[in-house]
Amino acid sequence: MSTHDAAPAEPKQADPIRRILQPIRGRLIVAALLTGIGSMFTLVPLAGIAQLATMALGPAGALAQGDVWRIVIASAASLFLGMALISLGELAAHLADNRITHQLRLQAMRRLGQVPLGWFTSRASGEVKQAMQDDINTLHSLTAHFYTTTGRAVGAIAISVVYLFAMDWRMALIAILPFPGFFLFFGRAMKASGSNMDQFVAGMGRINHAVVEFVNGIPVVKAFGATGRAHGSYRAAVDAFADAFAAFTRPLVGSMANANALIAPVAVLGVVVIAGTVFVALDIMAPVDVLPFALVAPGISAPMLLLHYLTHDLNNATGAAQRVLALLDTPVLAQPAPGQQQLPNGTEIRLEGVGYAYDGQNQVLSDINLTLRPGTVTAIVGASGSGKSTLARLLLRFFDPSVGRITLGGVDLRQIATTELYRRVGFVLQEVRLIHASVRENIALGRPGASSGEVEAAARLANIHERILALPRGYDSVIGEDAQLSGGELQRVSIARAVLLDPSVLVLDEATAAADAENEVAIQDALSRFARGRTLLVIAHRLDTIMHADHIVVVENGAILEQGSHAGLLADKGRYAQLWALGGYQDTQEDAVLPC
Template identity: 70%
Template sequence: MSVNEPSADTGSVSQVLKPIRGRLIVAGLLAAIGTMLTMVPLAGIAHIAQFAMGQAEMATAWAQMQGPVWRVVIISLGCLFLGLTLISMGEMVAHLADNHITGRLRLAITRRLAKVPLGWFTSRASGEVKQAMQDDIGTLHSLTAHFYTTLGRTLGAILISMIYLFAMDWRMAIVSLLPFPLFFLFFSRATKASGANMQSFGAGMARINNAVVEFVNGIPVVKAFGVEGKAHGSYREAVDAFADAFTDFTRPLVSAMANAHAMIAPVAVLGVVLAFGTLFVSQGWITPVEVLPFALVAPGICAPLLLLSYITHDLNNATGAAQRVHKLLQTPVLETLAGEATTLPAQAEIRVEHVGYSYDAEHPVLSDVSFTLKPGTVTAIVGASGSGKSTLARLLLRFFDPSEGRITLGGVDLRQIESAQLYRRIGFVLQEVRLIHASLRDNIALGRPSANQQEIEDAARTANIHERILALPRGYDSVIGEDVQLSGGELQRVSIARAVLLAPPVLVLDEATAAADAENEVKLQQALSRFAQGRTLMVIAHRLDTVMHADQIILIDNGTICEQGRHHELLARNGRYARLWALGGYEQGSEQGSEQAVSSC
């Protein structure tokens, strides 16, 4: 199973690490074997000391010791260097695996997010997605690059030490290892206590991420309306809440971990060995020289265990990060109907057939909406705020799919058209402009990277932004956010130029000219009208005077079509549209009068 399609039946951590599980096991084994080998010199020192102390006469001892001592020294040094080499190899394998899974996960998330409904992003804070894609994958480094090798080193050190100590004397081995079970007792208590607060700790991190993004993005509005105190207060509340969560997370760790570390301090372990060694010698059970291996080897177990306790503390964070990454990889994608279209529609006619949509079962947004957008025509969708206009536009763009009915392009259901192909045929300019951190040239050519300079400039002229770009010091090479700060209307015109360059057969405009001034709005309307020749154009409008020349006007109220026709036809009916026109449109008429005019269907 691939990373980008993990199974929900198994643990999230297991699924995230599945592609590199074998490498991590190999890394852990290398580290374990390497650590075992690095412990050999301690046994060698004890062996040499026992051999030397067992000689009766020093004069003859040296001659007898030379051969055995050198053999022990050579074996010890060989094991030491070989062990260090294996540990280094294990670390290298783990870090290479970490690099592999990091790139794989980021690519998998990018591919997944490319397939999710665009409407999914509107219900997610940008800080939430950023945390999973950047912060959480970075946090996994502790789990993939260090935990398995550290676990291997710890287990290797404990295993070889226990084998050696029990081989020397089982009674001394048992008492020498007494501090370590106590360490695990305190350590498990600390881990369990902190784990209970891990969810609130992760939630606090996410809240801070969202607060930072919202605060930075809202600085202009905050300054304009003089509400710095409130904005700072929201960020301060997020920080204070995280501080409380962090305190709850760390408080149980402090005393428990202090006791745990005290239990396996080398001095404490050595003290236990010497105390019981003295007792055993006094009872005649062992000789003083036989205490030496335990005094050398038992304290050597302390360092790996301490290292494990440090890395396990990070393991909780890494586990939470893996769960969030796994959740992001489980994000539902746009479903493609069986029998994906192999022949893409050549026509640009769009049919909306009995479409209904609701965000939940109790609040329907659209109900039984049907109409046709014929090629080369302009269709205007008008209605009061909250009537379902923008939802209808987003259904056409597959931000989400209809709950009922279907939408076809050239007779083919949109759900049978691959997303990349769909957006080559349906362009859109929405109220919220999204430009990437790149040059104006790259932003305009985002949909057609192969476009030449003349094509880019022609699109900019159509969108009435060419002259403004030429007035910049670096022209089309100006980078958004660095060399130039464009107004809302100017950003909208860049977005329109991008759609013009893409030249899709269908174009959806959701109040695309709302941020432009009156003069530029007229020019943009004229340019878009010229651009619409031979294309299907759907315009979401708030003001009736901007769409009076449309080929078809559809008035929507409470999610249903109230009236449909040309401007003069709707006026002749003397219905709701005519009453709205008499009131001067939504912006010119009173809000109360507008609501009365379209009170219901």
Template identity: 70%
Template sequence: MTTRETATDARKEPGPISQILSSIRSRLIVAAVLAALGSMLTLVPLAGIAHIAKLALGDTLSSELQGDIGWTVLFSVISMFAGLALISAGELLAHLADNQLTRSLRLNAAQRLAKVPLGWFTGQASGEVKQAMQDDIATLHSLTAHFYTSIGRAVGAIAISVLYLFVMDWRMAIVALLPFPGFFLFLRNAMKASSANMQGFVEKLGRLNSATVEFVSGIPVVKAFGSNGQAHGGYSKAVDGFADAFLNFARPLVARMAHAHAMIAPVTVLGVVLIFGALFSYLDWIAPVDILPFALVAPGICAPLLLLHTLLHDLGGATGAAQRVQALLKTPVLESLTPDQQQTPTNQEVRVENVSYAYGEGHQALNNISFTLEPGTVTAIVGSSGSGKSTIARLLLRFFDPSAGRITLGGVDLRQIESTELYRRIGFVLQEVRLIHASVRENIALGRPSASQQEIEDAARAANIHDRILSLPRGYDSVVGEDAQLSGGDRQRVSIARAVLLDPPILVLDEATAAADASNEVAIQDALSRFAQDRTLLVIAHRLDTIMHADRILVLEDGAIAEQGNHASLLSTQGRYARLWTLGGYDNSSKDTSC
């Protein structure tokens, strides 16, 4: 394909807003047209007033003239109410279309996120997802529900006003509209002046945001080590820098925008109309009474023109929102399986066969890893931070798929196992616990909503969390984040109860006690020991004394298996595991949350 053809295709591709609104575009256009027609009709009374004034000042009021005035008043009133009805119909149509779009976007986003690899969430800031699903869709609500009808009203009012003025007298129409080109000239100069300092403004704003986060998140350290002056100094410097950048950005913009708005202030337009009207009347080009339509209508163009400018300026924010929502809706998902493609494992053996995985470009987390989790055995993985331990756990749970190689369960590739079936067979307790905003009962029964209260309580007892739940204000009905304020260890035991209730034959434990204090750690270890009996275990830990009885220990280094064997055999080889054991049984991996 040639460069010209590529450029042509790019021009043909609709913009983000056009793509988002494709399903309701026709209704929004109809709504805008109705609003425009309604706006035109609501301005008819102004023409009626001018017509009545001309009749009243032109001749003595006769019965025929009185009838003409009556019909003019009646027509004006009917036009006004008809215009209001059309505007209301346009607004209703736009809001109904917006309701359909908003509902569709939220459902599509939720359905999309339900299909994305679970690992996507670990690399995605929750604030970004929230912005796209909530804030950006709210921005699009303003676009669909109000933007098009507002544009219609503004364009309709401007168009009918300009047309009316030219019908009345083309010479007066031209001079009455003279201030408006001046507005656009000042506006262009304002944009040029502000764009010169835009880069510095954006940089200082970014620095202020970073300094604010650093200052707030570092308050405990600042208080503990008494470096208030330095911390406040950095934040104050960022505030001062942003203030200077804002002044440089705003000063030329404000001055020119003030001039631009002064050009089309109603009093300015009215002054121009009266001055030229008096001149034209002196030259006998028009009668004095013919100035009235221009004095009534021309100043009224100012408000819709300013509204039009504001709406088009806000369109940039809507474009960014549409781009982020589209990006969310295009998030790569795991391939859906048809009933013919789905396979059921024949046993519980897990094989990791020549698996490699890379995060993005250039970050090879795993390189040609192979091992087997035999049913009923305990396999532990140790290694330094960044060696790939947690990556193996997440691949086994199909948070994402291997870049190369495959992982099988009972002889079936994980990619051929339906998600519900996979998580029925593989349970997990991870370092990062996620509880939803719901009751403790619902959190435990998340994987089995049909579980009975007795089954939920039995799972909680097995996880050593039953008594703690009963101490909450409403027991199992207490809502997490409201009247159920749980510590890190409590939350971990709730996640263990969730796994116990599922009763999976295979269990993945990734730093399960990392967030617990000493007392909670004992309770968690006791719960895990009882729960892990007769199950296949994959354990990731940085305290080697917790896995010294494992059937097999894999020592990872730089994404590859450096050593493997049981505790005794690894000590006898005097390799990396032995050195870690000698140093105190820690592998310095407690911060390994990304790999």
């Protein structure tokens, strides 16, 4: 399984929102119904006011005190009941949101704990953070607010329309006439802007590229005085985006302005007044009968506009749901079933016919057959891109071979539980990964129960003990806060972490690439002492550091070109001898060391 094979898959269902919210869908429906019914009850006082006005303007004596109190009490009771139902609905939605947010974060955490380590090497941390934090926060707006707000809006519109038709169906038809026009203008706006969407997206891409290019090139531009050309390229991208943005927004703004103006409360009220005047003139209805329409019909505008804005939020939530589902659908590293796990018998490592291809197409390694015998040092050398680091990461099971198998102590790595594998195989890579915790906790990450003495002994072997003691709080200093360490010092902390695990097999890949000269000597010394007596695989850059290796393997174009001892390879006068003749350096960015 490659890192690319483990890339997030496309959501399997057409509606990502439905899939994400499936566990709490029933609760959200109940919440929407509660808020919808509550919204209906809160509008009952409007009908009460209209009824009181009708009675007051009606024949003398129609306004009886008893009737007034009944209407007032009923209106107040409906208002408070509606508010209570809305509050219950909001509470139900927030509880449901808390449940699904909790579940999604735990699922994402568990998923990331099961994906191949190689998956992280092809992912920016911001991409993972967006799905785990930003997108789940976006879904919070959907679950906690979208359904209840939709329920309130739909409930207000529904009760208003029912009430108006109950008063007079003819006047009701005229009063709601502006609202179909709103959707007509809205659809036209979406169609007009959609035709320019491709240009808008392309313009966004060009300006993003121009910004990155401009910022990254500032040192060169200043050094060589090429400001005119650099500024011109950025300015051209900005101007092109401005044109695309204008083409995208011009039809949208015009149509949406017309749509919003059409259902503005004053516009709806104007339609009601004009229609009411005509009806009164034709003696179809009494003047006082127009009052309910003047009170209620303009109130439909606000929830109608709210529904329009909610569709925008729904689009954002759909994109967030797709990214979260992509993360949750990431293929995991296969683990042996319970009862089928096997424990290695010894530390011999064999690569048997191993091949690996990214995406199943780009072949990186082919037919690798190699044995790492217990207690020996095997060095992998070769030009940049030859497949050396990929071979090392297969041994660490960052991903699995496309063909062939790798065994540890006679057991296929795929039949060894990950926890068991990393108890036996340690690694020190160029990319140091430390967590936001104390130095002590970082060293003891693989053995949380290690004593302070064991942690300090590991730090001493890694040549970092004295530097840790010099920190403000010593081993309790927190990485990134009061523990400000250089790249080489962080590397030595990672070595101390590996030392504490005491693995029988050690993989070194670019172990000193980030270190300065002083730190490199300290790291080399630490690794030399740590590696004694262990099975060691070294990815080598400087050939003079691996000339005493038990076995040297030259990799080229993903295949083993030659292998043997330093003396034997020089005698063969092959690729290794050519590299040695060039000064003992290879065309790579990698480095490694051997035990003295």
